Amino acid sequence: LLYSPLDLEPQVLLPLLSGIFGASSLILSLTTKVQIPRQTESKIKMPGSTLAKAVLSGGLGGSLVAWIPGVSPSVASIAARLGSPGTAEEFLVSIAGVNSANALFSLVALYVIDRPRSGAAAAIQQLLTLDQNIMAQMMIMAVIVVLASYLATIAAAQLAARSISSLNYPRLCIIVLVFLLAMTYAFTGLFGLFIFFLSTIVGLIAPVAGIHRIHAMGVLMLPLIVMYI
Known part of the structure; x- marks a missing residue:
């Protein structure tokens, strides 16, 4: 139809x-x-233990859902905060951990079980066949992209915050x-x-x-x- x-x-x-x-x-x-509302820049202050907990819970959730069909990173984000809603800052950190871990482990899942668990993994499967060398190269590139996107996000957020309230x-x-x-x-x-x-x-x-x-x-x-x- x-x-x-x-x-x-x-x-x-x-x-x-x-x-x-x-x-x-x-x-x-x-x-x-x-x-x-008008956006103002402020620094986020989180205790080290709280930051580590948010990163670990998000990373664990993202790595798990990368293997499960039909379960999105959004589900992992909600599950990671069950019983511990915390602050908005903790939630943002856990979401970042979920998405980063999911991007990495979706490649691992594609290599191990030959099943794509994300749109990016499905595109990779159509373009090439993963072996150990290509897998290692893609993992390194993924880590580099994560670091670069972190810096780019901060710079873009500062520009967006100054103009978004006037939209x-x-x-x-x-x-x-x-x-x-x-x-x-x-x-x-x-x-x-x-x-x-x-x-x-x-x-x-x-x-x-x-x-x-x-x-x-x-x-x-x-x-x-x-x-x-």
């Missing part, structure tokens, strides 16, 4: 995930009239929403727009019901579990 009016390769995950996690958040922001946030949300609709139609046609509409409704149910939107990942996990059973 999916077709692309532009003869592109249809991808059902595009309207599905864009609606659940993208369009629903944009619509919610428009209805609640979110205002971006017309509702207009930005509308532009992104229109872009998602156009991209969905370009890749999946009218039936893709129908999936996008339904998934957006599902994405809106979570905040209205007072639950985490991450539970909507069941749309991937349940079919995968049934398929492997």
Whole structure:
């Protein structure tokens, strides 16, 4: 049923995930009239033990979900903070640990079990066959990229913080929403727009019901579990 009016390769995950996690958040922001406060720069002070705990919990969670089909790093981020919500700074550190560890161990999972557990790993599998030498080179490159991205993020955040408060946030949300609709139609046609509409409704149910939107990942996990059973 999916077709692309532009003869592109249809991808059902595009309207599905864009609606659940993208369009629903944009619509919610428009209805609640979110205002971006003026940003001020401040230093984050965390005790060494707290920092180590956040890094270890995030790294462990990211390394585990890299092996499990259908489980995203977002699930690991939530699981890493269960029973210990902590501060916003701790949560950010644990998320960084989850994403970094997941990026590294998704390569390990691809090499060991020959199963891609992320989009990047799937692209690598299509481009080349991993051996020990290529694996070692890619791991080194991944560590270098993590360090470089850390420095780049800090520099980009300082620039963004000075300008983001002056943006017309509702207009930005509308532009992104229109872009998602156009991209969905370009890749999946009218039936893709129908999936996008339904998934957006599902994405809106979570905040209205007072639950985490991450539970909507069941749309991937349940079919995968049934398929492997």
